[in-house]
Amino acid sequence: MSRITNLLFLVVCTLLTPALGCDINVAGYSRFSETLENSTIIGLLFVNDNEVYTSRCFSLNQTCEDERLLYSHNSTLTDLDVYYEGCTIFITDISGGIHVIDIKASPITVEHLSSQWQVAELSVDWLSPLLYVLTQTQQLYKCDMMLRNCLHLHDEYLTYTPRAIAADAFNGYLYWITDTGMLIKHDMAKEISGSMQNIDVAIRANVSTYSVAYDCYDLYSIYNYDVAYREITLTYLDGENVRTHLPLEHTPGDIYTELNCIHDTHCLWLETNNNSTLLHWSLQESGQLLSIENLNISAKSLLTLWNRQAQPLPVPTTYPDFTEYYSDSTGIRMHWDKPDIVGHYLLKQQVLARWSGLLSKDSKYMQSEAAWSAWNYELNITSDEYFQSITNLTDLSLYIGDLQPSTNYSVSILAYTETDRGPMRTVTCRTLSSDPLIYTSTTSHLRAIDAFGDLKQTWNVSSFSWVICEMIRRDESLLYMIVSPRLSVGCIDKSTTTLVLLDISSKTAIVSEEVTAISAVGYDWIGKMVYMASSDTQALFRADAYAESLNENMEKLASLNLVIKHLSIDSVNGRIYWTPTRDNNLYSFDMGPADSYEVSAALYDGLPYRRLNGPVVDMTSNKVHWAMTSLLTTILYSRDLIDNTQTSVESSIDMSGQPFIASDDKFYVILNSSLRTLDVKLKTNYNSLGTNVIAFLYYSPSFHPRLEGKPDS
Structure with missing residues (x-):
C-alpha cells in the first residue's frame, strides 16, 4: 500500500459552532459531523480498488452504517486526501495521475490535473493551501493546488525510499516513513537533505503506520516492539515525552495500515490477517475495541476522515x-x-x-x-x-x-x-536638507559651498600625497575620488590615478590597490555599487560601495579593449552611460551580471572635428546630457531617460574637455579653472563659485532622492 494515512480531522460529540466551509450534501449526507443522542459520529471516506465510498460510524451503536458509492474511477486508486475548504477530494491512480473530485458540483465532477511526473502519493496542506507530491521515482515536490507551479524539495538524490507522506499544516511539518520504519519530520520551510544526515527523526524505527491529530497537536503511530507485541504510541508535537497510548492484541502476521486518531478518545485503523481486513475502532473512554465488518474494505483499502478544516486565527x-x-x-x-x-x-x-x-x-x-x-x-x-x-x-x-x-x-x-x-x-x-552642496577641490583644500558660493565647510588636504581629480558622494561623510600623485603631471595623465574612499569627517582615506589607472568612476546609489573604468586594463569593474575595503568583492565586469573617458549612472532605470577616448560617440550598458557588458551600437554618433564631453545623468529632469564642442560653438544635447526623445541647445561657450554637471535649470562647469554656473540655454555666465578648481561635485537630495540609512531605535 503506497500511503498509510493522512488524517484530517475526526469530529467529536459536541459542536459549539455551525459547520464551516463545505457543509453540503455528500452522497446523501447533509453533513458528516453532528451529535445524535450523545453519540460520536465519524464521517469516513475510504477506497476499495477503484471506488470511493462514504460511510458514518456511530459510537452509540458501535457500528458504521450507510455505505454509499461516491465515485468510480477507471483504474485502481493509490491515494486520497481531502481539502475541506475547497470541497474537493484529491486522488491518485496506479498510472501516476492526479484527479480532483469536486463534490460541491451537482452532479459531482472530476478533473484531471496535468503533471510532468507519475505521482505515487500526495498530501494536502489545507492551511496554505498547497499540495505535497511524492512521485514514483521518489522525488518530493511542493505545488499549488492545480499543479501549475511546483518546487522541488531536494537537490540531492534521496538515499532512502519515502512513503506515506502527510502534511502537518498547523505546525509546518511534512512527515513520511522510510523503508526501515523510521518516521521523518521535515520542516516545510527548509530544503530536504538527500542523505539520512541533517534530518529530524520523530521515531527512530519500527513504525508501520501513523497519523497526525491536529486538534491536540499529537502524533500517533503503531509501533512494532517485537514479533509478538504492538502498541499505538502517542508523541506530543509540542516536545513532551513519548508515552504508551494503547496496547494491541497482536498476533504474528497482523498488518496495520491507515491509522487515524483523535486526541485521547478514538483511534481507527485497518488490520489485515489471513486475507481478512477489518476496520478497528478503539473507544478509550469506554475501553471498548470495535471491529467493523460490514464495510466494503480490503487489505489495499485507503481510509481518511471527512471533516472540517477551520482556518486558524494567527x-x-x-x-x-x-x-x-x-x-x-x-x-x-x-x-x-x-x-x-x-x-x-x-x-x-x-x-x-x-x-x-x-x-x-x-x-x-x-x-x-x-x-x-x-x-x-x-x-x-x-x-x-x-x-x-x-x-x-x-x-x-x-x-x-x-x-x-x-x-x-x-x-x-x-x-x-x-x-x-x-x-x-x-x-x-x-529627512535631508533641501539645500544643495557643491564640493570643490584644489591642490590644498576640499570645500563645501552652497548654490550661492557661500562657504559651509572646508578641509585641508595638502597633507595627502595626491590631488583630487574626480569625486562622487556615497553618503553624508564619505566620498569616492579619483586621485593623482602630486608629483605627476596632474589629472591629465590617468595612467597614475587610483581610487580613494575619503571620510571627510575624520580625514581618513582608504586607497584601492586592486584597480589602477582609473579613468572614470560612477556610483549606483540604489544598488550600492561603485563602478570604475581602468585605462591600464581597458576594463570595467564593480565593487560593493559599503564593503570595509575597496579591494573587497571587486568584480571585473568586462574587458572592453577601449578606454572609458566619462561615465554616469542612471540608478533608477538601471543604465550606465559612457563615452570612450577613441571617438565622439555616446554608449550605454544595462546593469547586469559580469560578461553581459558588451559594446553595442552607439546611442549617439559624434560629429567629426568636435570633442564630446559628458555624459551627465540628471535625475531631477530624468535626462542625460552631453556636449559637443568645436572651435567656434558648443551644442548641448539632452536625451530623455524614459522616452529617449532628444533635444539640443547651441552656445558659444567652450565646454571641450571640461567637467560639467546639470541640475534643474542650471549647468555647472569649470572654465579656466573657475567653477561657474550657466543657465539652461548656456547663454549666461554667472559669477565664479571658486577659483583654481581641479574637480567639483554637485550634491543635492534631488540628485539622490533616496539615501540609504539604518533606522535608529
Whole structure:
C-alpha cells in the first residue's frame, strides 16, 4: 500500500459552532459531523480498488452504517486526501495521475490535473493551501493546488525510499516513513537533505503506520516492539515525552495500515490477517475495541476522515523589523521584514471550539505560510507638528511624502489581523536638507559651498600625497575620488590615478590597490555599487560601495579593449552611460551580471572635428546630457531617460574637455579653472563659485532622492 494515512480531522460529540466551509450534501449526507443522542459520529471516506465510498460510524451503536458509492474511477486508486475548504477530494491512480473530485458540483465532477511526473502519493496542506507530491521515482515536490507551479524539495538524490507522506499544516511539518520504519519530520520551510544526515527523526524505527491529530497537536503511530507485541504510541508535537497510548492484541502476521486518531478518545485503523481486513475502532473512554465488518474494505483499502478544516486565527506576537530607509528632502521610504514566522500562535480556544468545544487556553506556534495572508500592517509617522496613520498595508515598503526638510520623524509599525494586534516597533528617521552642496577641490583644500558660493565647510588636504581629480558622494561623510600623485603631471595623465574612499569627517582615506589607472568612476546609489573604468586594463569593474575595503568583492565586469573617458549612472532605470577616448560617440550598458557588458551600437554618433564631453545623468529632469564642442560653438544635447526623445541647445561657450554637471535649470562647469554656473540655454555666465578648481561635485537630495540609512531605535 503506497500511503498509510493522512488524517484530517475526526469530529467529536459536541459542536459549539455551525459547520464551516463545505457543509453540503455528500452522497446523501447533509453533513458528516453532528451529535445524535450523545453519540460520536465519524464521517469516513475510504477506497476499495477503484471506488470511493462514504460511510458514518456511530459510537452509540458501535457500528458504521450507510455505505454509499461516491465515485468510480477507471483504474485502481493509490491515494486520497481531502481539502475541506475547497470541497474537493484529491486522488491518485496506479498510472501516476492526479484527479480532483469536486463534490460541491451537482452532479459531482472530476478533473484531471496535468503533471510532468507519475505521482505515487500526495498530501494536502489545507492551511496554505498547497499540495505535497511524492512521485514514483521518489522525488518530493511542493505545488499549488492545480499543479501549475511546483518546487522541488531536494537537490540531492534521496538515499532512502519515502512513503506515506502527510502534511502537518498547523505546525509546518511534512512527515513520511522510510523503508526501515523510521518516521521523518521535515520542516516545510527548509530544503530536504538527500542523505539520512541533517534530518529530524520523530521515531527512530519500527513504525508501520501513523497519523497526525491536529486538534491536540499529537502524533500517533503503531509501533512494532517485537514479533509478538504492538502498541499505538502517542508523541506530543509540542516536545513532551513519548508515552504508551494503547496496547494491541497482536498476533504474528497482523498488518496495520491507515491509522487515524483523535486526541485521547478514538483511534481507527485497518488490520489485515489471513486475507481478512477489518476496520478497528478503539473507544478509550469506554475501553471498548470495535471491529467493523460490514464495510466494503480490503487489505489495499485507503481510509481518511471527512471533516472540517477551520482556518486558524494567527495572532502576531513579534513586530515587523525595519531593514532600511531612504530619504529625500520631502519624504521617507521605509522597508521592513515580516515578523519571525515562529512568532505566531494559535489559540486552541479559538480554533478547537469550532468543532470540539475544548476550552484549553494553551498556545501553539505556527510555521505555515498561510498565516501571512490574513495579516496587514499599520504604519504611523509623527513629529512635533505632524501625525499620519496608514493602515491596511500588505506590501513590505512604503513611501511617505509631503514631509519637512531636515526634520526628525518617529516611524512606528505593527502587524495585525482581525483578531489581534501585535507589538509595535518604533525608529527615528530624518529627512535631508533641501539645500544643495557643491564640493570643490584644489591642490590644498576640499570645500563645501552652497548654490550661492557661500562657504559651509572646508578641509585641508595638502597633507595627502595626491590631488583630487574626480569625486562622487556615497553618503553624508564619505566620498569616492579619483586621485593623482602630486608629483605627476596632474589629472591629465590617468595612467597614475587610483581610487580613494575619503571620510571627510575624520580625514581618513582608504586607497584601492586592486584597480589602477582609473579613468572614470560612477556610483549606483540604489544598488550600492561603485563602478570604475581602468585605462591600464581597458576594463570595467564593480565593487560593493559599503564593503570595509575597496579591494573587497571587486568584480571585473568586462574587458572592453577601449578606454572609458566619462561615465554616469542612471540608478533608477538601471543604465550606465559612457563615452570612450577613441571617438565622439555616446554608449550605454544595462546593469547586469559580469560578461553581459558588451559594446553595442552607439546611442549617439559624434560629429567629426568636435570633442564630446559628458555624459551627465540628471535625475531631477530624468535626462542625460552631453556636449559637443568645436572651435567656434558648443551644442548641448539632452536625451530623455524614459522616452529617449532628444533635444539640443547651441552656445558659444567652450565646454571641450571640461567637467560639467546639470541640475534643474542650471549647468555647472569649470572654465579656466573657475567653477561657474550657466543657465539652461548656456547663454549666461554667472559669477565664479571658486577659483583654481581641479574637480567639483554637485550634491543635492534631488540628485539622490533616496539615501540609504539604518533606522535608529
